[in-house]
Amino acid sequence: QHADGHSPILAATNPAVVTYDPAYGYEMGHIIRDGIERMYGPAASGEGTGPASDKNLMYYITVYNEPITQPSEPENLDVEGVLKGIYRVSASDVQGPKSQILASGVSVPWALEAQRILAEDWGVSADVWSVTSWNELRRDGLAAEEDAFLNPGEPARIPFVARQLADAQGPIVAVSDYMKAVPDQIRQFLPNKFASLGADGFGFSDTRAAARRFFKNDTHSIVVKTLQLLAARGDVEEGAPQYAMDRYKLLDVNAGTTGGAGGDA
Template identity: 75%
Template sequence: RNATHQMKKLTLADLKAFRDHLRIPITDEQLEADLYRPPYYHPGMDSPEIQYLMGRRKELGGFVPERRSKHTEVTLPEDKVYEVANRGSGKQQAATTMAFVRLLKDLMRDKEFGKRIVPIIPDEARTFGMDAFFPTAKIYNPNGQNYLSVDRELVLAYKESISGQIVHAGINEAGSVAAFTAAGTSYATHGEPLIPVYVFYSMFGFQRTGDSFWAAADQMTRGFIIGATAGRTTLTGEGLQHADGHSPMLAATNPAVVTYDPAYGYEIGVIMRDGLNRMYGPGPADNDPSRNVMYYITVYNEPIVQPPAPAELDVEGIVKGIYLLAPAKIDGPRTQILASGVSVPWALEAQRILAEDWGVSADVWSVTSWTELRRDAMAAEEDAFLNPGQPARVPFVTEQLAGATGPIVAVTDYMKAVPDQIRQFLPNEFASLGADGFGFSDTRAAARRFFKNDIHSVVVRSLQMLARRGEVDAQAPAQAIEKYRLHNVNAGTTGNAGGDS
C-alpha cells in the first residue's frame, strides 16, 4: 500500500538508512540521542557542493524571490489627477466602468507616478473603453509586434511593443492573476513598486481564480482588482455566465482584500486614492503588514448621469463604508434606505416615490463597502470581548446611523447575504433586498423585478415594515403591490438598456 501520506515521522532505522544513502557524516549516537531532533548538517560554505550551488545562483542573477524591506520611494499623484472623478459626467451618461477608466487614464499620465501602473486586461479591453490605451501605453511583448493586427486600420489599433505598459496574457485569468502577483510584489522582490490594476468581468475573478488571489495575499501582493460588468442584473444579455451576484462574499473570505461597491465616479476616486495612500503613502514603515492589501472595486456597465462630488463630501464615510447621500425631503413616517453600487439610483427614485405617493420620509445612504463595515464592527466586538470593564468602541456603521430612526431597507444587486453582513450591528428593524439565485436572462428591468430588488420593491418593503409598526395604513403595502404590478416581471421599469456588454 501507498503509505506516503500516513508516514509523518521516520523510524530510527529509516533515519539511519537515509543518512547512509546521502552519506551525511552524522553518527549513530547523535541520531539515537533524540530521534525527533536529529542534528542539522551543513557541509560549510567552502565545500565544493555549496560553492557550485552559489555559483549557479549568481549566474542566474541572485536569489529570487528575495524580499527587501526597503523600496524606491513612490511619489503619489497630486490632487488635480482626481478632478476627472470629482466633476461628474455633466449631461452625458457614463457607467462607473467608464468613470474608472477615465481616472486610470489620468493616473497613467502623471509624469512621476504613471509609469508604475501596470494595467492587466485578459479580455474585453474595448468593452471597458480601454482601447484608448493601445496607441500610447501599448501592450508589453518582449519581442515586439511581429504580425499585422486585424484592426490595424483603426485609430485605436492593437499595438504591442517591447516598451509596452499593458499586460495582456490572452483570455487567461490564471495567467493574469500570476502577472498581477508578480507586479504587486515587485516592491519587495525588486525594490521597485508597481501598481497592478487587473480589470476583468467580475464573474471571472474570485469565482474562477479565488485560490490564486489567496496565494497573492499570502505573497503580500499590493494592487487593485477591478470587477467590471458587475452585479447579477446589469449584464443579462449573454446568459447567466456573467450574472455575478456573489463576488463580494467570496472576496470577503480573503483577509487581504478590501472590497468596495461604489455607486459614482467620485466615490471611486476617493477609494483609489485611499488605496494608493495605504499601500505607498506616508505612515507606517515600507514593510508594515497593514500596507499589504488588494482593493477589489466592482464597477458596472449601466450608464447613468455621474453627479459631481458634493461640496461637503464625507470622505471618511466613503472609505469606511457608508455615508448619508440624500436626507429625506419631507416630514412623515420615517425609513432608511441603504444601497450600494448600481442600486443607489434605484434608492433615490424609491425615496421620491415614497414621498410623493405615500407621504413617507426616507433617508438614502450610499454603502460603499458592506464588508469593511462588518470588519470594523467585528473588530469592535473583539476589542470589547478582550477588554472587559473598558469603554466599548462603537462600530462605525452604528455610529453613522445613530439617530436614523425607522426600519432599514438594504438593497444591492448582489445576493442578500452581502447587506446582511451588517444586520446585527444596527438596532433598527432590517430587511435585505438582493439577487439570490443563478440569475435571470432578460432585460435589466425584468431581472430586477424578478429578484424583487428594484425601485418599487424598495417602496413596497418600506411600506410593509412601516405598516407593521402602525405608521402607515395597513392596506398600503397591498395597494402598492397592485399599483406597481409587483408580481408582473414585465412591469419592471428599473434601469436602462444602455452600455456595452
C-alpha cells in the first residue's frame, strides 16, 4: 500500500465498487451511513421506506495514516455533494482573479493552504472543493452522456459535477495524492481550463513533505499551477509563475513543507 498511486483507477474498472477518497471524519460518517443503507437497507426485506438494498455493491474508502486537523461538521453541509462526490468546502472572499481548487482526501488541507497563499501573496481568489469521489462523479457523467445518446431530441441531463461547478469561474486545478489519471476522470464534463496534479511515476521514499514536493502535488505546486493557468488567460502577470517557482523553491525537494499539519503518525 506504500506509494499507492493507482488503486482508485483499478477500482473504477469494477462496476460493483463504490470508491471514495474522503478528507474529513464527518464526510466519512455520511458515506458509511449511506453505504449501509444502500447495501443493507430496510427495503431489502420489504420493510420501511428507505432506499432499496443493492447487494451488488462493495465500498472502497481510502483513508490515510497521516494526521490532519479534523474540523467539526459545517452547518448546512451539502450532504448530497458529499455522497455524490463534490461540495465546496471554502469560498474565497478575496476580490481578484478567480480560480477553483478541487482536492480529495489528504490533499484538501494542502488546497486550503494554497488558497491562503494565493490570496495573501498574489491577490488571487480561489475556492476550494472537497472531491469525495472522482470515480462516482465520472460514473454520473458517463451515465448522463449515455442518456443523452439514447434519447436524442430530449433535454440532456447535466452531470452532477457540472451542476455543482456551474457558477465556478476561472481555471481548475485538481489535486489528489494519487496519479493524475484519478482527477482527470472528470475533465471532460467541465468547460473550464483544467489541470491535474498527482503522484505519477515510481515511488519516492523520503519524508512526506519531500515526497509531495518531488511529485509536485504539494501546496506550493497548487499555487504555481494556478498562477500558470491564470497567466495564460492574462489574469496575472506573465512572469508570475516563474517568480513563484523561484520564491517557493519548487525544484528543491528539501524545501517542501506539505504533510505535517497534524503532526507525525
